[in-house]
Amino acid sequence: MNRSTPTGQITPLQTQAIVISSIVGIGVLTFPTYMAQAADSGGPLVTLLGIVFSCISLIPLSLVGRRFPKENIVVYSGKLIGKWPTLLFCFTLILMFLLVTGGIVRETAEAISLIVLPRTPPEITAIMLLSLTALSARRNIIKFSYIHTFYLPFILVPGLIILIGSLRNADYLNLLPFTGIHPKNVISGALTIMGLFQVSFILAMVIPHMSKPQKALNCSFWSIACAGALYLFIVTASTAVFGAEEMKEMVYPTLELARSSSISVSGLQRVDGIFIIVWVLTVFTTLISTYYISLYLIGRIFDLQDHRMLATFLIPFVFIVSLIPQDFFQLYDSMNLISIVGLCLTFGYPLLLYIISFIQKGVRGNETTG
Amino acid sequence: MSSWKQIFETYKAGKHEPVESRMTPGTTVQLASPSLEDKLEAIHSFLGESDDLIVRRFRVFGEIEAAAIFMASVVDHILIHEAILKPLMNIPPQLNFKVIDLKELPDVLLKDCLLVTGGMKETEAEKLLNSIMQGSTVLLIDGAPESLVLQTRKIEKRGIEQPQTEQVIRGAREGFVEVLETNLSLLRGRLQSNDLRIKISPIGRRTRSRVAVCYIEGIVNPQLVDEALSRLSKIDTDAIIDAGYIEQFIEDHPMSPFPQIQSTERPDKTAAALIEGRVAIMVDNSPFALIIPTVFAQFYQTLDDYTERFMIASLIRMVRLIALIFSLITPALYVSVISFNPELLPTDFAVAVAGGRAGVPFPAFIEVLIIEVSMEVLREATIRLPQMIGGALSIVGVLVIGQAAVSAGFCSPITVVIVALTTIGSFATPAYNAAIALRMLRFPLIFLAGTFGLYGVMIGLILIVNHLLSLESFGVPYVAPIVPGSWQGIKDSLMRGPLWWIPNRPSYLHPVNKRRQAKKTAKSPMDSAFKGPTRKENP
Amino acid sequence: MKRPVSKWLLCLLMFCTSIVCLTGCWDRQEIESRALILGMAIDEAPPSEQNSDAHSTHLSTPPSVKNKLIRLTAQIAVPGRVPLGPGTGGTGGGGAGDSASMPVWVVQVVGHTLDDALNNLQQEIADPKTLIHLRIIIVSEAIARQGLDDINDYLRRNPEVRRSTWLLVSDVEAAKFMNVAPPLERVPTLYLLGMIEKSTEMGKFPGDDIGQYWSDQSKWGQNAFLPHISIRGENNILIRGLAYFRDNRMIGATKPIEIGVYMAIKGMDPAGYSALLQVPPLGIVMTSTMARESKINVKIRDGKPAATLKIHLEARLVEKEAEHVKVSSPESLRLVEERLSSIVKESAENLLTRLQKDKSDIVGFGEYVRAYKSSFWRNNIHEKSDWEDLFSRMPIEVVVDSSVRRIGLKND
Structure with missing residues (x-):
């Protein structure tokens, strides 16, 4: 059986599925609160701003990836800026994504502990999720794309149904004025959204294996647009149903939104059961993406044939990272900090590469496989 | 027929060696001596211990000593005496006054006298023994070095019945039986195409069950046939009792709970699968045909759907x-x-x-x-x-x-x-x-x-x-056609699209010939009626 | 070889962690061994009941809560008494066919705060309590007037409590509701719940569950309200009106017809109230409202907000008391309409005046100002009480318009 990574087989549709399902993840649960804190009823507008910024921040990555269609980021970055700066950037990225994985696992375990399994130690929940991730991240990138493509409809469709069901209680007034009364922290709100969307960096791993790499830019736009539409819908529905002031006091507004949703007047109560199911799925797809980014980069730096053993061995490290924050507030503060740093990296690094590739116009990609 | 006491004495005194060890390894033993007695003794020494081996001596054309050797349990006795013994005991008119060299006699007999449909000349001992075991009659002629192998196989089988494990409401009531020839006849009866290729060869050292690989040339992806044949050639085992054994030897992921090869008792299902671009493997003595490759969607589809x-x-x-x-x-x-x-x-x-x-x-x-x-x-x-x-x-x-x-x-x-x-x-x-x-x-x-x-x-x-x-089954992802997405395939997986909507074969099989239906196949007869008589339909 | 080692190690890791799981399914709690609290009633308890404090959460009472004692009456579902399926008894245990015994168990405890009381409750019952099916919470008026802050805080933090729970204010002792056993329903709390929900469906009450209450409470431009209920006779529950709040304290209550007026002001559908009208040439007629529409406009005049309220009602003639007068022409319907409009306008103005006096804007005019005149809001309103003051002085113009189009099956 052929175990080496095949190339050129991921269709643009699958690429979009990968990026969308990676982005829609744990942030879905808590981000409306941040938006309300940023700009009251202007939350949706801040989200839109953040989405637009994310679109823009993915452009350098798609462009530079398109310029080197068959090579992975380690290789062409090495060509453009030299071996040691590449190693520096890549190691920082690896570390960052491992931290992000640990943080996501911790957030998920906390949420599950609160809502679904109060007496189960959150460590067990975290270990289960991590084992699942490790088992699934062992595969090559084609199987990885299958996973995302398959799960995407199961994430989007129930999500949409729950959201539409919650509109029953929506009040148009809550959304006005569109720009909010006291838009104090618009920029930090937009940055929060960008931080949630930075998993789209996975695109860098996928471009070398795409069947049509010239469509990378197109794919990146559409995937951010689609994931962004879902986020926009969530924040609009939450704001409309609860009102900005109430949301500022809620920890998990999306969960409450799902709880108050009902498909018909008297039937199908407590749709939050479906919500929990769908939500574990969305977190899982995000987790394998962030984990896979790190594994892929390490694999390419050390030129490993496949990263299966690596997937197993890094699990204890990620688990320990997930145990570090001591309480609820520390967790969210540290995740914010990591995402700010990550933003600089995931935007700045490809931008740097693109500018340099522009300068060094002669350096173009060869046809060697990544 | 000896008594049990004699059998017991002989058995105690004898050396119990398999036939293979009596032949010198590495050489092919030839039974090329012209003398009848030599040849008979050689064959007896290999196969004599079974009491259902029959040696029928007779004289060809009344003059030449000959012997027919066969296993009584697997031959058609009527065929032997009608098509072999009877014509050989009398001289056919065209040979009446000719002088025939003994060395050429087997050839002449084969072409002029013997009425059996399958016959050839052979000298290799192993092949002669195998053919006796399979139900052929071996004709040994005194004075001729070559022996004749004539196909007279007849095995008892049950009649064709409705398949027990796959009942349908609307469909043929025929199912495969245990005899490979009957199964192949059921299949060929449904696929009367010039391009249906069937390759037969035995697998299994002791059972020597004949395995047939069927595919339609020009539709099937050649790599698929390659892969199937290569995996079959790597099987080295004693017994293939049922098609299930073959399935377990050639599947991609033996440790998975999900089956990666579909088995069916129905000839119509097998024929449909071949037309889609799949390969069918049939095993002698098993009423189940194996169809490769398999995707998960096939497990909730039945023939009734179509x-x-x-x-x-x-x-x-x-x-x-x-x-x-x-x-x-x-x-x-x-x-x-x-x-x-x-x-x-x-x-x-x-x-x-x-x-x-x-x-x-x-x-x-x-x-x-x-x-x-x-x-x-x-x-x-x-x-x-x-x-x-x-x-x-x-x-x-x-x-x-x-x-x-x-x-x-x-x-x-x-x-x-x-x-x-x-x-x-x-x-x-x-x-x-x-x-x-x-x-x-x-x-x-x-x-x-x-x-x-x-x-x-x-x-x-x-x-x-x-x-x-x-999971993958012979290179095809198990969850095709849903992932990787193919609109064509989805029309036939979750729901069954109307026949005029699915003109192509499943894309995940990478068939060489993609189209199975004319592009302008009308949805209903009224469509073509209203469009007027000048409309020509592409074949 | 790399491959078997990594797979083997992963299996080992998973095996070790699954051994840990052998210590128990921590969260497994069978449904029949949970004490499902279906309904709660919260009353004030006189300090004399201090002795029954179970001291399950504290040794000595801190002085700030020493005199504050609440009595919690909880209705717990008893598994085995409520049959599965129509009428026939369940399996094992539980008196099947014993209709005199209620299928719920009513327990009373005291405590200083809500969670304190719940812990005392747990001391007294065997099964672990769970609030996942808590549907009704009844609070006595006395407690409502003192303030519901602490109760709401507990309910908000608890992940088991749903936002679709109903919080009701009762004018008599709340505990009485826990003993109400109407013949129509097997579980009393569910009867209460059904009553509230069905009145919402019939258009007799706005859908104001606790989630909506919390949302309204948080908004700066609106005050919250809750259903006000009472008991009539032994087993009958009456909706007495809306209890309106300011700052989580109850300020006043309305009459039942004023619920209809409130819903007309907000334009809520379906409409379910009927009006008894005296129309001079026709005598006493009754109309039933079918649909309501309303439009609220706010303007800023001289630096102060002013509102215009336009209500439109669709009604239907259901009863005419005087036999000798005929309602047989469009003009008579117009008379009915005029009378209906003027009655509704009067009631609306009365209600609004009263609300303005009590500074409780349950209609939510503030939200309209915030939405449409956001610059005014930003400059003038710095806390919620600012709007409450502005509201009390705001001129509100009410215009009511109604249409009576149908007269039923009788043609005069």
Whole structure:
């Protein structure tokens, strides 16, 4: 059986599925609160701003990836800026994504502990999720794309149904004025959204294996647009149903939104059961993406044939990272900090590469496989 | 015929060696001596220990000594005396006054006298022995070095009946039998195309079962045939008792619970599969044909879907899919809702369910496990019972035992309903091996549900789906056509699109010839009627 | 070889962690061994009941809560008494067919705060309590007037409590509701719940569950309200009106017809109230409202907000008391319409005046100002009480318009 990574087989549709399902993840649960804190009823507008910024921040990555269609980021970055700066950037990225994985696992375990399994130690929940991730991240990138493509409809469709069901209680007034009364922290709100969307960096791993790499830019736009539409819908529905002031006091507004949703007047109560199911799925797809980014980069730096053993061995490290924050507030503060740093990296690094590739116009990609 | 005492004495005194060891390894023994007695002695020394070997001496044309050697149990005796002995004992008119060299006699006999359809000359000992075992008659002629091998095989077989494991409402009532020739005739009768290729060769050292690989040249992807043939050539084993053995040797992922090769008893299904671009493998002595490659979607599709109209077929297919999913997750969902997340039930129902469970001594998890295991035992038991008792027992088992268990306070009525739904769901799956896979996977899900509730069920389901997504069957992803997406394939997987909507073969098989239907096949006869007589249809 | 080692190690890791799981399914709690609290009633308890404090959460009472004692009456579902399916008894245990015994268990405890009381409750009952099916919470008026802050805080933090729970204010002792056993329903709390929900469906009450209450409470431009209920006779529950709040304290209550007026002001559908009208030439007629529409406009005049309220009602003639007068022409319907409009306008103005006096803007005019005149809001309103003051002085113009189009099956 052929175990080496095949190339050129991921269709643009699958690429979009990968990026969308990676982005829609744990942030879905808590981000409306941040938006309300940023700009009251202007939350949706801040989200839109953040989405637009994310679109823009993915452009350098798609462009530079398109310029080197068959090579992975380690290789062409090495060509453009030299071996040691590449190693520096890549190691920082690896570390960052491992931290992000640990943080996501911790957030998920906390949420599950609160809502679904109060007496189960959150460590067990975290270990289960991590084992699942490790088992699934062992595969090559084609199987990885299958996973995302398959799960995407199961994430989007129930999500949409729950959201539409919650509109029953929506009040148009809550959304006005569109720009909010006291838009104090618009920029930090937009940055929060960008931080949630930075998993789209996975695109860098996928471009070398795409069947049509010239469509990378197109794919990146559409995937951010689609994931962004879902986020926009969530924040609009939450704001409309609860009102900005109430949301500022809620920890998990999306969960409450799902709880108050009902498909018909008297039937199908407590749709939050479906919500929990769908939500574990969305977190899982995000987790394998962030984990896979790190594994892929390490694999390419050390030129490993496949990263299966690596997937197993890094699990204890990620688990320990997930145990570090001591309480609820520390967790969210540290995740914010990591995402700010990550933003600089995931935007700045490809931008740097693109500018340099522009300068060094002669350096173009060869046809060697990544 | 010697008495048992004599047989016993001979056996005690004899050396018990297999035939192979009597032949010198590395050389091909030739039975090329012109002397009849030499040849007979050689053959006797190899095969003489079985008492059903018959040596029939006679004289060819009244002059030349000859002997026919065959195994009495596998030959057609009538054929032997009509087509071999009778014509040889009399000189045919055209040879009457000719002088024939003894060395050329086998050739002359073959071309002028013998009436058997299959015949050839042979000198290699191993091939002669094999052919005797397969039911051919070997003709040894005094004075001629070559021997003649004549096909006279006849094996008892049952008549063609309706296949037991795959009953359909609307479709042919023929199923494969155990004889390869009959099966091939059923297949060729349905696919009278010039391009149907059948390659036959034995596998298995002792059983030497003939295995036939069938495919349609010009439709099938050549790499698929390559892969199939290469895997078959790597099998080296003693016995191929049934097609199932071949399946286990050539499948991609032996450790997976899901079957990667489909087996069927129906010739019409096999013919349809060949037309789509698949390869069929048939084994002598097995009524099951193997169809490769297989995707998961095939396990809830039946032939009925295609012989009925598309709306009915689509709805029924969806019902089957729901039944399949039910049979996997219903008990796990029940356990997790009752024990971990009762907030998902409506309040009045929750209170009532609590009432229903009040007297039961076990937690929901244990109760479901006990009832499920009992159900599995019951199901296994009914397979082996004869028809009459089996039918009654299933009714007795479900109704009486279930009702009695509830009244005794042993389990709650809802559990019985849930388990019954699950069992019925698994029966609705047409493919037996896939249904077993899902039945098996139910239990780990129940364990996970009993430990972690809905979260555990979700983790279990994600694990199963990830496993499915990574399976491959002969290079085809197991979850095709859903992933990688192909609109063409989806039209025929979740629902059954109308025939005029699916003009192409499934793309995941990478067929050489993609189109199976004319582009302008009208949806209904009225369409072409109203469009006028000048419209020409492409062939 | 790399491959078997990594797979084997992963299996080992998973095996070790699954051994840990053998210590128990931590969250497994069978549904029949949970004490499902279906309804709660919260009353004030006189300090004399201090002795029954179970001291399950504290040794000595901190002085700030020493005199504050609440009595919690909880209705717990008893598994085994509520039959599964129509009428026939369940399995094992539980009196089947014993209709005199209620299928719920009513327990009373005292405590200083809500969670304190719940812990005392847990001391007294065997099964672990769970609030996942808590549907009704009844608070006595006395407690409502003192303030619901602490109760709401507990309910908000608890992940088991749903936002679709109903919080009701009762004018008599709340505990009485827990003993109400109407013949129509097996579980009393569910009867209460059904009553509230069905009146919402019939258009007799706005859908104001606790989630909506919390949302309204948080908004700066609106004040919250709750259903006000009472008991009539032994087993009959009456909706007495809306209890309106300011700052989580109850300020006043309305009459039942004023619920209809409120819903007309907000334009809520379906409409379910009927009006008894005296129309001079026709005598006493009764109309039933079918649909309501309303439009609220706010303007800023001289630096102060002013509102215009336009209500439109669709009604139907259901009863005419005087036999000798005929309602047989469009003009008579117009008379009815005029009378209906003027009655509704009067009631609306009365209600609004009263609300303005009590500074409780349950209609939510503030939200309209915030939405449409956001610059005014930003400059003038810095806390919620600012709007409450502005509201009390705001001129509101009410215009009511109604249409009576149908007269039923009798043609005069």
